[in-house]
Amino acid sequence: MLPLFAILFPLWIVLNGSLATDVLITGLIATLVIAAGSRGSLSPLTEFRVTPAALWAVPRYLLYFLKELVKSNLRLAAVVLSPELPLNPGIVKVRTRLKSRMGRLLLANSITLTPGTLTVELQDDWLYVHWVRMETDDSEGATARIVAGFERYLEVIYG
Amino acid sequence: MEPSLVNAFPPTPLNLIGGLLLVAGTAFLLLGGLGLVRMPDLFNRIQAGTKATTLGTLLSLAGVACLQPDWSLKLLLIGLFILFTNPLSSQVLARSAHRLGSKQSPLTRVDRLAEDSGEAP
Amino acid sequence: MVETLVMLAAGLAGTAFLLALWRFVKGPAAADRVVAFDSLTIISITGILLVALAEGRGIYLDIALIYALLSFLGVIVIARYLEGGL
Incomplete structure (x- = not known):
């Protein structure tokens, strides 16, 4: 779930083009819910070897x-x-x-x-x-x- | 023809590169369309139609990024999205078509998948 | 000069669209039409980009992104449907 969140949240910020608090909070909640809902699915960071x-x-x-x-x-x-x-x-x-x-x-x-x-x-x-x-x-x-x-x-x- | 373009682009080197990239990209789109018309069966059409067009789109995106550098980030996102999803949809479609026994061109000599799944090639 | 190149690009993309449209109309199988539909969408994305350039409106890029998303979902859903797995 974390790898997906790590992609979705920056994506949200880029799409909004703003760092205002309300934008960040909405994004945080939305991306966490989505990431939690799609546990077990793949993201480019899944199984990535950090070496x-x-x-x-x-x-x-x-x-x-x-x-x-x-x-x-x-x-x-x-x-x-x-x-x-x-x-x-x-x-x-x-x-x-x-x-x-x-x-x-x-x-x-x-x-x-x-x-x-x-x-x-x-x-x-x-x-x-x-x-x-x-x-x-x-x-x-x-x-x-x-x-x-x-x-x-x-x-x-x-x- | 120029008046229809609200934004005129001064012929700076970057803008010229952008314009050329756009032409190259759309030329690949044209080749994809041509392949879609000329190829004899579904699998070859997928090859020509949905992938020559991927490079075309990427080049066009790069071209637009040169002409409007402010848009780069969003263009990059569109490019990444297309790079990830385009092959997936082609693969899913090719797989369903093969399972349904889509007619293949008589040029096709080998079909290991049909052999392994016990169909007549 | 640059405007001419953009116009040329629009012409090429338009021709590509017509070729893909021919395949969409001609078929013959449903799967062929899906391939043509997919190509039409991809070509349209470039079309949207060109309109965004001509009008100088970055907001159109969001439409291009959503268009790419819908095309992807559409093809997946139709493929599943053809396979009888829907």
Whole structure:
């Protein structure tokens, strides 16, 4: 509950753009109620490992993610723009080493946000990923290509 | 065309960058729309339609932040929100569609999920 | 100069909106329309931003934020409904 509160309360202040007492009190009550009501749900701070290595991995993860986002968007743009529409779609199976719920959520989200790959289902350690231009249908090769890059950072941050 | 813009933006470097970011962002939106029209099946459409547009929106947000620096914080919030929720809605939709047996393009060669859940691929 | 760029951006976003609208009308399945709806909302957010810029009104950003929120909830609810889990 505290991690959620730690996100919601600053959010409230930013949205209001004011530090007046009544605004703060209203926000405090509202965010506490919401945080208490959604105990057990996830927030980006759940299971966050507060270690120097983890904190250092956050900016590197964001940087890597943005790089991948731009790269894969350009690749998908090339596919959409080419007259013959060179597709080779397939749903492949990849494995993740991540154990934490938040780590897995962020992994699935990262895979989905980089166009060309879309997480369809998550079962135990396996993710099923739709791939617009499938490079390999072998699950180990696909894991190395789709998962490994993000996992390297998320493993340090969430485990 | 200028009169419709109440606020005129002087051509400072920051404003020019903002304008260019806006054009780049909306160009990605256009590509997303084009992908939505051209892609042959639902899964490919999700890929093109809801994610090329995510980068487009992020670039547009950055562009607006350059033109109106006062709005940066709120724009950042919108950006973060989209980054978090957009993939979730795509994933939920893709999963329901797959469970319902959404028709896939004949180009699709491999479907490990259908194999593992015991359906015909 | 900058105004021209903003106008160009508005044109591009408008065209993107029309393309997504075509998919929304054409379908063929309900899920395809949901994807198109999702894209339409995302494109509209940029549209709202452009209007906010043109009018110089920061309050419109709140509308964009709520719009993003509603689109997210809408897609989740429809997906659950299609699956029969509602």
